[in-house]
Amino acid sequence: MKTITLVLILLVTILTNAQEKNQVTTTTFKASITCENCEAKIMKQLPYEKGVKDVRVDVDNKLVTVSYKSLKNTDERLNSAIKKLGFQVVTIGQPSIIAVNGNCDMCKERIEKATLQLDGVDVAIWSAKEKQLSVFYDDSMINLGMIEQAVAAVGHDAGSSIAKDEVYASLPDCCKYR
Known part of the structure; x- marks a missing residue:
């Protein structure tokens, strides 16, 4: 009986350690990227930083999103790696996600404009495919409820x-989702 208990404790310990080693963190950075060459420069180097699993660059919004093993790297080291490539960079962390209904590019423009007009909102990106608004904001100035209300106010x-x-009734037909 003691042997079985000991084996079970050992297995739980091994599984816990394995899970910790595989824990992946995703962080977003705002960088001074302006074109596809900037994107290529980042994509050529950043994926080879220790522990990096995925890198996504959004030139239009000047964002670099990195998923990495948290035991192998940190936000600070990745920030430094981007700076070494010649970019100004600020760590903005993980976005808050809000489910937002809509259909098209007109919806995207309306939703993002309503969100970005709010004091304290730094970045707002709406995905028509996922029907999600990713928002980076200063929570000392604004909260998610206020952002949701601003988006609802535009339909x-x-x-x-x-x-x-x-x-809602005043929206163009292509934007109606109900």
Whole structure:
């Protein structure tokens, strides 16, 4: 009986250590990237930093998103690696995600504009495919509820905030999702 208990404890310890080693963190950086050459420069070097699993570059929004093993690297070291490539960079962390209904590029423009007009919002990116708004914001100035209300005010259901029927009715036909 003691042997079985000892074996079980050993297995749990091994599994816990294996899970910790594989823990992946995703962080986003705002960088001074301006073109596809900047993207290529980052994609040529950053994936080879220790522990990096995935790198995504969004030139339009000047964002670099990196997924990495947290035991092998840190936000600070990745920030330094991007700086060494010649870019100004700020770590902005992980976005808050809000479910937002919409359909098209017109919706995207309206949703992002309503969000970016709010004081404290740094970056807002809406995905039509995923129906999600990724927002980076200063939580000392604004909260998710305020962001949801601003998006609902322009006709798009956002999180727990529902757009008023009269505002929704005024949307172009291609933007209607109900």
